Amino acid sequence: MARLLILGAGIAGHTAALHANRLLGREHEVVVVSPNSLWNWIPSNIWVGVGEMKPEQVTFPLKPVYDKLGIQFHQAKATTLHPEGDSERPRPYVTIESTEPASIGRIENIAYDYLINATGPRLNFEATKGLGPAHNSFSVCTATHAAETSAALDETVERMKKGEKQTFLIGTGHGSCTCQGAAFEYLFNVEFELRRRGVRDKARIVWISNEPELGDFGMGGMFIRRGGYITHSRIFTESLYAERGVEWITRAAVNDVDRDAVAFETLDGERSSIQADFKMLLPSFSGVGLKSFDRSGADITASLFAPSGFMYVDGDYTSKPFDQWRPSDWPEMYQTPRYPNIYAIGIAFAPPHSITRPTFSPSGTPIYPTPPRTGMPTGVMAREVAHAIVNQILGRDRPAKGASLARMGAACIASTGVSALKGTAVSMIVYPIVPDYETYPETGRDLNYTFGEIGLAGHWIKHLLHFGFLYKAKAKPFWTMIPE
Amino acid sequence: MEYDQSIKQGYRPPLPTGFTKAIRTNPIWQFFRFLVINFKILRMVRKH
Numbered sequence: 052m053a054r055l056l057i058l059g060a061g062i063a064g065h066t067a068a069l070h071a072n073r074l075l076g077r078e079h080e081v082v083v084v085s086p087n088s089l090w091n092w093i094p095s096n097i098w099v100g101v102g103e104m105k106p107e108q109v110t111f112p113l114k115p116v117y118d119k120l121g122i123q124f125h126q127a128k129a130t131t132l133h134p135e136g137d138s139e140r141p142r143p144y145v146t147i148e149s150t151e152p153a154s155i156g157r158i159e160n161i162a163y164d165y166l167i168n169a170t171g172p173r174l175n176f177e178a179t180k181g182l183g184p185a186h187n188s189f190s191v192c193t194a195t196h197a198a199e200t201s202a203a204l205d206e207t208v209e210r211m212k213k214g215e216k217q218t219f220l221i222g223t224g225h226g227s228c229t230c231q232g233a234a235f236e237y238l239f240n241v242e243f244e245l246r247r248r249g250v251r252d253k254a255r256i257v258w259i260s261n262e263p264e265l266g267d268f269g270m271g272g273m274f275i276r277r278g279g280y281i282t283h284s285r286i287f288t289e290s291l292y293a294e295r296g297v298e299w300i301t302r303a304a305v306n307d308v309d310r311d312a313v314a315f316e317t318l319d320g321e322r323s324s325i326q327a328d329f330k331m332l333l334p335s336f337s338g339v340g341l342k343s344f345d346r347s348g349a350d351i352t353a354s355l356f357a358p359s360g361f362m363y364v365d366g367d368y369t370s371k372p373f374d375q376w377r378p379s380d381w382p383e384m385y386q387t388p389r390y391p392n393i394y395a396i397g398i399a400f401a402p403p404h405s406i407t408r409p410t411f412s413p414s415g416t417p418i419y420p421t422p423p424r425t426g427m428p429t430g431v432m433a434r435e436v437a438h439a440i441v442n443q444i445l446g447r448d449r450p451a452k453g454a455s456l457a458r459m460g461a462a463c464i465a466s467t468g469v470s471a472l473k474g475t476a477v478s479m480i481v482y483p484i485v486p487d488y489e490t491y492p493e494t495g496r497d498l499n500y501t502f503g504e505i506g507l508a509g510h511w512i513k514h515l516l517h518f519g520f521l522y523k524a525k526a527k528p529f530w531t532m533i534p535e
Numbered sequence: 536m537e538y539d540q541s542i543k544q545g546y547r548p549p550l551p552t553g554f555t556k557a558i559r560t561n562p563i564w565q566f567f568r569f570l571v572i573n574f575k576i577l578r579m580v581r582k583h
Binding site: 286289290293294431454458459462475478480502504505506534535 | 547548549550551556558559560561562565566568569571572573575576577578579580582583
């Protein structure tokens with residue numbers, strides 16, 4: 052009997068657990084360790100953040116689902132990884148610390164045959180002074196954060212109804228942020244809500260981002276065919292901002308969030324500040340800080356994890372200029388080179404480099420997005436890694452399919468307002484996610500598959516995805532029919 | 536220094552016409568687009 056241990060139960064870890072459990076049956080063990088008792092459909096957090104949904108509508112308890120499926124679940128956080136075991140324990144194992152209220156702090160060792168690191172990010176609010184719900188800004192990264200943000204939005208609207216003018220600053224709170232799409236969605240949902248609540252005329256809304264241009268989204272933007280032209284996403288994104296009366300600041304690294312103002316540095320070296328009453332700024336991400344030790348007890352963390360805390364996998368991490376980056380640099384199987392029975396998926400794997408060209412201010416501050424690796428690509432890599440591990444456990448001689456971001460497309464439905472008949476969303480499809488200028492020399496992507504459009508249909512699709520993925524995550528009948 | 540010039544570029548982005556804005560929320564047209572976008576997504580998913 053083999054044991055697959057999965058660290059993390061977000062979109063990556065949970066998807067891998069469902070597929071592995073389905074394929075392995077009861078003869079083998081699937082064990083999931085997650086510090087959270089709830090599963091969260093994170094793409095809908097933005098709707099919690101504007102009061103259109105409650106946290107209970109975007110989360111559900113994991114344990115009943117795992118009990119139903121026969122998956123072992125530990126509500127705990129992994130603290131150390133021992134891929135060679137130690138002098139007393141010959142098998143590799145992970146040390147976990149319980150986060151369950153009844154046994155909080157209890158330490159336990161779990162041995163494994165195969166390990167998937169799907170721990171996701173640590174929300175690195177500390178990297179920016181004054182950033183985060185504990186200080187001077189709001190977040191929609193978790194359902195709890197989003198609910199707090201919604202309450203603050205309600206208070207701000209009440210002040211506006213009394214005649215006060217308010218400035219909203221929404222975007223990224225650090226020069227190395229990713230997930231611009233989530234902030235983009237929140238921006239336009241706030242703008243839509245303010246119009247719906249009749250106070251839009253009292254609001255100045257400003258977007259701030261580390262993107263080189265609007266429409267970059269951490270993937271270097273995209274080109275689409277439209278109106279007889281091949282046009283960059285910047286044009287359409289700027290058009291939406293102008294149409295909705297939203298100002299923008301790009302190429303900016305926020306470095307200090309005060310109670311009433313936000314200071315930032317731009318790529319040209321200028322240091323500025325902007326007064327803001329309501330601030331929703333995303334943090335940068337880092338790894339969760341898992342330490343690793345070899346059999347002798349020596350610290351081998353640096354050989355398994357990048358300085359950012361994300362895990363090295365089968366990508367090409369050689370330092371080289373932007374023009375020499377190749378699609379083949381990107382990992383296929385998400386397998387660590389040193390320990391082939393360890394995989395890292397979702398945000399937990401270290402990308403070999405950014406997708407957007409890296410840029411630095413004159414003082415050396417990096418100001419560019421790190422690659423997005425959430426949502427659909429995460430689900431696909433989780434499924435493929437689960438298949439690869441199952442094939443090894445069952446001794447099947449099947450070639451691994453792989454899930455390189457340079458050979459995979461992604462669909463992103465970005466909400467720009469919630470309403471059954473007046474809502475809209477931007478529907479974006481890119482193929483491949485990492486531009487491939489060897490195969491598609493002009494734009495880096497296949498224009499037959501790359502697409503963008505705004506409209507009510509996108510809102511319907513976003514709503515459909517919300518219910519579809521919650522249904523799938525609960526492993527209800529025929530859940531495998533819903534693609535990642 | 537107070538940041539007072541958030542739109543630094545010297546041109547105005549293209550704006551949608553009234554017709555374009557109207558069809559974005561026209562239920563009949565959008566139902567058709569719903570089918571088209573879903574088809575495009577499924578086609579892309581099958582490509583992997």
